[in-house]
Amino acid sequence: MIRFEDVSVTYDGASEPTVRGVDFEVPEGELVLLAGPSGVGKSTVLGAVGGLVPHFTGGTLRGRVTVAGRDTRTHKPRELADVVGTVGQDPLSHFVTDTVEDELAYGMESLGLAPDVMRRRVEETLDLLGLSDLRSRPIATLSGGQRQRVAIGSVLTPHPDVLVLDEPTSALDPAAAEEVLAVLQRLVHDLGTTVLLAEHRLERVIQYADQVVLLPAPGEAPIVGAPADVMAVSPVYPPVVDLGRLAGWSPLPLTIRDARRRAAPLRERLADREIPDRTPPPTTAALPEPPALRPAPARRWRRRRTTPQSPAAPTPYATEVRSLAVRRDGVEALRHVDLTVSPGETVALMGRNGAGKSTLLSALVGLVAPSAGSVRTGDAVPHRTAPRDLVRRVGLVPQEPRDLLYADTVAAECAAADRDADATPGTCRALLTELLPGVTDDTHPRDLSEGQRLTLALSVVLTARPPLLLLDEPTRGLDYAAKARLAGILRGLAAEGHAIVLATHDVELAAELAHRVVLLAEGEVIADGPAADVVVASPSYAPQVAKVLAPRKWLTVAQVREALS
Numbered sequence: 001m002i003r004f005e006d007v008s009v010t011y012d013g014a015s016e017p018t019v020r021g022v023d024f025e026v027p028e029g030e031l032v033l034l035a036g037p038s039g040v041g042k043s044t045v046l047g048a049v050g051g052l053v054p055h056f057t058g059g060t061l062r063g064r065v066t067v068a069g070r071d072t073r074t075h076k077p078r079e080l081a082d083v084v085g086t087v088g089q090d091p092l093s094h095f096v097t098d099t100v101e102d103e104l105a106y107g108m109e110s111l112g113l114a115p116d117v118m119r120r121r122v123e124e125t126l127d128l129l130g131l132s133d134l135r136s137r138p139i140a141t142l143s144g145g146q147r148q149r150v151a152i153g154s155v156l157t158p159h160p161d162v163l164v165l166d167e168p169t170s171a172l173d174p175a176a177a178e179e180v181l182a183v184l185q186r187l188v189h190d191l192g193t194t195v196l197l198a199e200h201r202l203e204r205v206i207q208y209a210d211q212v213v214l215l216p217a218p219g220e221a222p223i224v225g226a227p228a229d230v231m232a233v234s235p236v237y238p239p240v241v242d243l244g245r246l247a248g249w250s251p252l253p254l255t256i257r258d259a260r261r262r263a264a265p266l267r268e269r270l271a272d273r274e275i276p277d278r279t280p281p282p283t284t285a286a287l288p289e290p291p292a293l294r295p296a297p298a299r300r301w302r303r304r305r306t307t308p309q310s311p312a313a314p315t316p317y318a319t320e321v322r323s324l325a326v327r328r329d330g331v332e333a334l335r336h337v338d339l340t341v342s343p344g345e346t347v348a349l350m351g352r353n354g355a356g357k358s359t360l361l362s363a364l365v366g367l368v369a370p371s372a373g374s375v376r377t378g379d380a381v382p383h384r385t386a387p388r389d390l391v392r393r394v395g396l397v398p399q400e401p402r403d404l405l406y407a408d409t410v411a412a413e414c415a416a417a418d419r420d421a422d423a424t425p426g427t428c429r430a431l432l433t434e435l436l437p438g439v440t441d442d443t444h445p446r447d448l449s450e451g452q453r454l455t456l457a458l459s460v461v462l463t464a465r466p467p468l469l470l471l472d473e474p475t476r477g478l479d480y481a482a483k484a485r486l487a488g489i490l491r492g493l494a495a496e497g498h499a500i501v502l503a504t505h506d507v508e509l510a511a512e513l514a515h516r517v518v519l520l521a522e523g524e525v526i527a528d529g530p531a532a533d534v535v536v537a538s539p540s541y542a543p544q545v546a547k548v549l550a551p552r553k554w555l556t557v558a559q560v561r562e563a564l565s
Contacts, residue, residue: 001162001194002026002049007063009044009053011447018044021221022063024213028161029192031184031208033199033227036215037236037479038451039438042166042198043089045215049164049196050084051077067162082111085155086164089450089477091147091171092400100142100150101126101135107158118157125153128183130176141329144171144399144473145353145505152180156187163187165197167450169204170476171399173352173505174540177204184208200451200479203238203508203544206231207255218438228252236480239508239544242557246564259548266560267549273563275532275553318343318468318499319364319394323373326359326523333359334523337373341499343467346490348510348531349503350541351520357503358399360520361470364501365396377468391420395466399473401450401457410448411441413456414463421464432459435485451477455486462489469493471502475509487512511535511543511555531555 007022019041026032034042047053051072054061065072068083085107088094097103104125108118126132129149139147148171155163163184169177185208187193199205206212212230214223223230228251231241240259244252247266253259317340324337334356341347349357362368363375366382375382377394385393398404407413414428421427432439436455445453454477461469469490475483483506490500490513504510510517510531517534519527519541527534532553535541545554554560 001028001068002196003064003066004045004048005064005066007045007048007061007065009041009048009059009061011057011059014059017219018059019215020219022215024222024224026194026196028194029188030210031188031195031197033197033202033205033209033212034215035198035202035212035230035234035236037217038200038436038455038477038482039449040215040218040220042215043449045213046086046164046166046196046198048072049162050086051075051080052086081107082158083160084162084164085158085160087151087155087166087168089166089170090400091144091151094151094154095139095147098138098140099135100131100137100139103139103150103154104131104157107154111158113158121157121159125157128156129153130179138329141331143354143358145173145176148172149176149180149353156183159191161194163193163195163197165195167199167477168197169199169201170450171353171473171505173350173355174204174507176353177201177505181205181208200236200475200477201238201506201508202236203240206238206241227254239557240548243545243548243560246557246561256544256547259544263548267552270549270552270554270560270563276559276562317341317376318345318378319501320376321360321363321373324360324363324370324375325372326356326363326368327371328359328368332523334363337523337525339518339525339528341468341501343497343499344494345515346494346500346502346513347516347518348514349501349518349520350505350507350510351526353505355520356523357520358472359523361396361472361501361503364468364470365394366390367396391466392464393466394468394470395461395464396470397454397458397461397472397474399476401453402445404457404460405445405453408444409441410439410443410445410456413445413460417460417463423463428459428463431462431489432456435459435489436482449477451479451482454478455482458486462493465493465498467498469498469500471500471504473504473506474502475504475506483509507535507541507543508556510541511546512558517541 003025004022008017008020010017022045034045036042044053048065049067055076095103096106104122105118126135131149152168184195188195206227209227212227214230214234231237231252241252249262319341321337321339324334326334351357369383380393382390405413407416417428418425436452494500514531517531518525532555536546536553543555545556
């Protein structure tokens with residue numbers, strides 16, 4: 001169905017091909033996983049299937065890509081639209097209409113399908129993806145995960161023969177991700193749909209793949225094979241595979257079920273070992289002293305400028321929320337929320353898409369005002385504090401990194417971040433290099449992958465080293481190595497007394513970093529406690545290692561490795 005024949009792609013101005021020697025076939029009715037570290041060209045490979053590369057992106061494509069017998073060099077994207085449905089990393093760039101139902105129908109309208117067919121398929125897709133309650137909602141009011149499901153639904157309704165998906169579960173909570181993957185599996189098994197998808201969270205998708213195409217490094221030829229065989233040599237692999245490597249299991253397990261069947265001897269070895277303690281620091285820890293205040297350029301902060309209020313009494317918390325309620329677009333997004341975060345503490349906000357996680361972060365940074373209750377960040381009330389004062393107290397890395405990136409090159413973006421933070425020149429660039437090696441200074445931020453843009457935005461915010469750091473889905477688009485580097489930086493900040501609040505669907509990140517996990521549902525806090533207690537008790541939010549080694553509360557492979565050593 002899809003055939004790559006010695007394909008290389010070189011973008012205009014680049015000295016080397018982004019991908020080289022790509023040669024593999026995706027048979028009809030199979031689900032093939034495209035894996036590899038960030039920046040190796042996975043999105044380029046996916047774009048070549050629908051003709052977006054090179055007809056839309058520019059550059060030079062050598063070799064040949066055919067889809068259902070059509071050569072993408074001679075067929076433009078519109079001439080492949082009846083065969084290929086594509087969802088990119090950024091759902092916002094995908095949408096054409098204003099409401100959910102209209103977006104699901106748009107692709108079928110473009111193909112001229114009959115109204116009764118369109119109506120039936122819209123209803124089927126709303127049910128398949130759990131979007132029935134959102135059918136009339138404006139897309140602008142949806143959460144990131146809800147938008148992701150709408151984007152996937154919009155390419156399902158025309159019933160294409162081939163689905164191309166770039167990070168389809170990156171913004172989804174665990175339950176929604178399982179639902180989407182179950183839908184894809186049904187399409188493959190029951191309807192013979194061919195699916196090619198790229199995903200960094202391999203723990204979610206590896207068990208569904210018929211084969212894996214691994215891009216090991218930029219410009220290197222791919223490795224193609226059965227999932228277990230490829231994982232044995234891959235530089236990126238899920239925690240269950242890492243645990244299998246540590247325990248010496250062969251063949252390597254790809255599912256929790258396979259790992260649990262082999263885990264009895266490992267559980268016995270760990271029976272008398274202590275699980276490392278992850279007690280949060282005492283609330284009396286000192287807040288880091290914010291840098292001297294100076295005006296921040298308006299380009300980075302699009303908040304209301306209000307007159308600063310009289311300084312409030314000091315608080316031992318980095319942030320304190322009491323009986324908070326927030327209404328957004330007529331919807332009660334938060335209600336009765338109580339939350340305190342101490343200096344040096346890392347708190348993970350988790351919950352379904354639309355539970356209110358991003359809204360809570362927005363309240364902590366002053367982007368939304370409470371309709372009831374109070375929010376304090378250090379000695380400031382965020383929504384009543386001028387941005388130039390607030391920027392040194394709290395920093396937010398949003399889900400959409402474009403909101404923070406305005407310069408024409410990576411170097412200019414980093415230089416501006418250094419100036420904004422009064423940091424030593426080169427500070428932001430050093431952070432970016434540590435998190436994501438290999439990005440050149442002259443690269444335009446729009447030419448970066450979604451994960452690379454997010455890393456650049458994170459480096460910009462971290463440059464100011466704010467006492468309170470807020471992260472909204474910080475591992476979206478990051479491979480395991482980049483995620484490990486991020487975790488190391490955040491641990492270092494927490495050790496210095498910085499408070500960190502991260503909203504995430506990445507259960508492995510929460511297991512790795514969080515002192516506490518706060519679960520939200522329908523805008524309310526339904527659980528708040530030590531990470532091990534909260535996530536192990538939840539089938540949806542437990543990490544892979546916890547599921548394999550239950551009932552003891554091991555959370556990460558690193559904990560197990562340390563105990564065995």
